[in-house]
Amino acid sequence: MSASDLTIEVPSGFLFSAIAAGIKPSGRPDLACVRIPGGASAAAVFTTNRVVAAPLEVDREHLKRSRGRVSFLIVNAGNANCATGAAGRRDCERVCREAARLLKAGAERVFPSSTGVIGVPLPAEKIVRALPELIAAQAASEQAAEGFARAIMTTDTRPKIVSRRVRAGSGSFALLGIAKGAGMIHPNLATMLVYLFTDVEANSRELQPLLHAACDDSFNCISVDGDTSTNDTVLLLASSGSGVSLRAPGVRAKFTQALNEVCKELALQIISDGEGVKHVIRLRIEQARDRKEAMQIARTIAHSPLVKTAWAGADPNWGRILAAAGRSGVPLDPGRINIFFGDLQVCREGVAAEFDEREAHAYLTQPQYEVRVQLGRGRTSLDFLTCDLTTDYVHINADYTT
Amino acid sequence: MSASDLTIEVPSGFLFSAIAAGIKPSGRPDLACVRIPGGASAAAVFTTNRVVAAPLEVDREHLKRSRGRVSFLIVNAGNANCATGAAGRRDCERVCREAARLLKAGAERVFPSSTGVIGVPLPAEKIVRALPELIAAQAASEQAAEGFARAIMTTDTRPKIVSRRVRAGSGSFALLGIAKGAGMIHPNLATMLVYLFTDVEANSRELQPLLHAACDDSFNCISVDGDTSTNDTVLLLASSGSGVSLRAPGVRAKFTQALNEVCKELALQIISDGEGVKHVIRLRIEQARDRKEAMQIARTIAHSPLVKTAWAGADPNWGRILAAAGRSGVPLDPGRINIFFGDLQVCREGVAAEFDEREAHAYLTQPQYEVRVQLGRGRTSLDFLTCDLTTDYVHINADYTT
Numbered sequence: 001m002s003a004s005d006l007t008i009e010v011p012s013g014f015l016f017s018a019i020a021a022g023i024k025p026s027g028r029p030d031l032a033c034v035r036i037p038g039g040a041s042a043a044a045v046f047t048t049n050r051v052v053a054a055p056l057e058v059d060r061e062h063l064k065r066s067r068g069r070v071s072f073l074i075v076n077a078g079n080a081n082c083a084t085g086a087a088g089r090r091d092c093e094r095v096c097r098e099a100a101r102l103l104k105a106g107a108e109r110v111f112p113s114s115t116g117v118i119g120v121p122l123p124a125e126k127i128v129r130a131l132p133e134l135i136a137a138q139a140a141s142e143q144a145a146e147g148f149a150r151a152i153m154t155t156d157t158r159p160k161i162v163s164r165r166v167r168a169g170s171g172s173f174a175l176l177g178i179a180k181g182a183g184m185i186h187p188n189l190a191t192m193l194v195y196l197f198t199d200v201e202a203n204s205r206e207l208q209p210l211l212h213a214a215c216d217d218s219f220n221c222i223s224v225d226g227d228t229s230t231n232d233t234v235l236l237l238a239s240s241g242s243g244v245s246l247r248a249p250g251v252r253a254k255f256t257q258a259l260n261e262v263c264k265e266l267a268l269q270i271i272s273d274g275e276g277v278k279h280v281i282r283l284r285i286e287q288a289r290d291r292k293e294a295m296q297i298a299r300t301i302a303h304s305p306l307v308k309t310a311w312a313g314a315d316p317n318w319g320r321i322l323a324a325a326g327r328s329g330v331p332l333d334p335g336r337i338n339i340f341f342g343d344l345q346v347c348r349e350g351v352a353a354e355f356d357e358r359e360a361h362a363y364l365t366q367p368q369y370e371v372r373v374q375l376g377r378g379r380t381s382l383d384f385l386t387c388d389l390t391t392d393y394v395h396i397n398a399d400y401t402t
Numbered sequence: 403m404s405a406s407d408l409t410i411e412v413p414s415g416f417l418f419s420a421i422a423a424g425i426k427p428s429g430r431p432d433l434a435c436v437r438i439p440g441g442a443s444a445a446a447v448f449t450t451n452r453v454v455a456a457p458l459e460v461d462r463e464h465l466k467r468s469r470g471r472v473s474f475l476i477v478n479a480g481n482a483n484c485a486t487g488a489a490g491r492r493d494c495e496r497v498c499r500e501a502a503r504l505l506k507a508g509a510e511r512v513f514p515s516s517t518g519v520i521g522v523p524l525p526a527e528k529i530v531r532a533l534p535e536l537i538a539a540q541a542a543s544e545q546a547a548e549g550f551a552r553a554i555m556t557t558d559t560r561p562k563i564v565s566r567r568v569r570a571g572s573g574s575f576a577l578l579g580i581a582k583g584a585g586m587i588h589p590n591l592a593t594m595l596v597y598l599f600t601d602v603e604a605n606s607r608e609l610q611p612l613l614h615a616a617c618d619d620s621f622n623c624i625s626v627d628g629d630t631s632t633n634d635t636v637l638l639l640a641s642s643g644s645g646v647s648l649r650a651p652g653v654r655a656k657f658t659q660a661l662n663e664v665c666k667e668l669a670l671q672i673i674s675d676g677e678g679v680k681h682v683i684r685l686r687i688e689q690a691r692d693r694k695e696a697m698q699i700a701r702t703i704a705h706s707p708l709v710k711t712a713w714a715g716a717d718p719n720w721g722r723i724l725a726a727a728g729r730s731g732v733p734l735d736p737g738r739i740n741i742f743f744g745d746l747q748v749c750r751e752g753v754a755a756e757f758d759e760r761e762a763h764a765y766l767t768q769p770q771y772e773v774r775v776q777l778g779r780g781r782t783s784l785d786f787l788t789c790d791l792t793t794d795y796v797h798i799n800a801d802y803t804t
Contacts, residue, residue: 397711
């Protein structure tokens with residue numbers, strides 16, 4: 001799928017642009033920005049990693065000082081500005097200050113993001129020099145939005161764009177999501193960045209819980225290292241350009257649904273574009289006591305090299321899944337566990353079910369399929385997206401690149 | 403290294419044998435036993451996995467009923483007797499009963515182990531038919547001990563044997579350790595089995611804490627799935643054949659040291675023989691607040707596909723190690739972290755140290771080396787053995803084998 005085939009719904013109030021500033025060795029576009037002339041209300045979710053890149057520290061401070069208002073988003077790819085110490089922080093602040101000066105706005109209204117190599121100084125000079133051209137190129141077009149999506153890519157093989165237009169009363173609002181994936185988890189480039197733009201009218205306090213909930217069911221349910229890299233950021237910006245208020249009757253429910261859908265679709269695009277990925281697996285944990293234990297089991301299964309390599313070979317080896325669940329730390333009764341590949345039951349109450357291995361193997365050769373694990377402990381279900389672990393993945397990541 | 407080059411110290415009171423019973427498809431020896439005519443005091447450590455193979459359930463019950471006395475150890479390779487339900491339990495008990503009948507001992511004196519494929523019924527009939535020949539072949543020789551070590555192998559490329567003779571007063575005692583590794587973590591064959599034989603005189607209650615402590619510093623500090631497979635077992639048997647008592651002056655200290663050394667050497671052999679392993683890494687966590695957080699960080703780093711693939715490529719990418727530590731859940735201050743490859747410092751206080759990348763790359767091409775991570779939080783150190791993740795590993799594990 002080429003992003004060019006898509007109709008991109010661009011919410012009003014946002015201007016996009018991207019250029020090549022010489023940060024990526026490839027010479028491709030690597031500096032992108034979004035300007036919101038009227039300002040936007042912001043909600044954000046950041047990585048939980050203790051090692052945090054400089055821009056995330058700056059973002060947190062700026063959002064606090066601006067009370068959740070953003071006028072300018074600037075993203076560079078090719079350098080994560082992480083593990084760069086006090087100099088990294090100063091470099092990031094310098095870029096923000098320069099952008100603010102050009103835009104005649106407060107620096108606290110600038111939201112910086114970086115993705116790329118860790119431990120290498122940010123080429124702040126290159127970025128600062130490129131800012132006037134970058135800002136001059138801004139447009140509200142679909143092409144400009146796609147250009148933004150392409151410029152923030154690192155190991156992604158395709159841009160990740162999902163958009164919706166939602167009717168509400170006599171008007172409508174748009175929601176546009178743009179993401180860069182974590183490859184599978186790439187050498188120095190493990191970051192997941194997600195930007196969600198809407199022209200609904202809402203304040204920062206109203207948006208934050210909606211964004212948290214949407215992330216929980218999407219980006220927190222995929223097994224890239226995404227949720228734990230040093231730069232991960234999900235940012236939601238609302239420009240109010242549509243004139244449709246979140247507080248108007250029925251709008252909150254519609255917006256919440258659109259936000260959840262867009263986040264889930266972006267999450268699926270991120271997993272599908274993982275490095276070396278041949279199979280995308282929807283891992284469904286059923287009959288858990290609560291969401292916490294379902295998540296614990298899903299993650300243990302999804303992170304098991306044993307399970308992931310079996311999936312790479314379309315091997316219907318349910319024993320590995322059972323053993324991974326067994327070591328998850330949840331006090332399971334193995335005698336109550338059922339495992340299904342699609343509709344085909346392969347494990348019944350902890351022991352082998354009678355099944356046709358060739359049928360199971362054929363099912364697992366599909367590019368996308370479902371694995372269900374029933375725990376017999378409760379009523380909670382969880383969907384978790386994951387992928388296989390292939391020799392391509394090792395090749396990509398084992399190459400001596402530094 | 404061929405085990406045949408070794409002098410194996412065989413402790414008195416133990417008779418070994420092994421034969422091919424037709425369980426392994428290869429036709430190689432796959433059934434092994436150790437007989438202790440005078441009986442032995444036993445201490446054992448089992449997997450913490452909730453999914454537990456039938457023999458481990460039987461072992462726990464037998465040790466309880468026999469009050470920690472074992473007369474016969476029987477191990478089959480090629481079938482794990484796991485996820486086999488009530489039938490698996492009955493099959494295991496039948497084998498024990500038959501062995502007990504032939505040896506004229508109580509069934510509770512038999513200690514069974516299985517390793518191999520999960521979810522396939524144990525070929526109990528084959529094992530029972532082979533028992534008379536197996537028992538008849540028993541000998542106290544080095545060759546017989548080595549035969550035992552070879553028969554319990556699954557994906558291991560070489561037998562794992564470590565032995566010591568220790569002088570104590572006017573006499574001496576021997577300690578012989580035999581292990582099968584977990585490959586790296588193999589399709590259906592993930593089990594680590596370790597048997598430690600000594601002719602020191604000690605009871606089960608005295609041995610158990612010594613075994614626990616020895617395991618903590620060896621088998622619990624290696625990053626195979628070893629500590630979490632369904633069949634993992636470490637068994638220590640003391641025959642008292644040496645006449646040297648653990649309670650005699652100085653013996654406990656000598657025995658403890660020998661036990662720790664033998665366990666550490668076996669752990670190193672297991673890691674070195676991992677599937678597709680090209681590099682063995684001694685990961686040293688320093689300046690932790692306590693052992694628990696040191697272990698948590700060591701495991702997060704050692705289990706990170708990102709870090710393991712960098713090691714496969716001899717890539718001096720310290721950023722991945724820093725990022726893994728950062729997501730370990732320990733509340734680290736990244737600004738206090740130092741990372742060393744051998745004596746070469748690559749990260750100083752969370753940022754890049756000046757170092758020669760070619761020198762670092764050369765260091766990481768060695769088959770065995772040290773990575774040190776200093777946390778700046780306390781005084782606790784931990785040594786953890788781990789390995790790289792290579793394309794060979796994926797090949798071995800992704801093949802459609804069922």
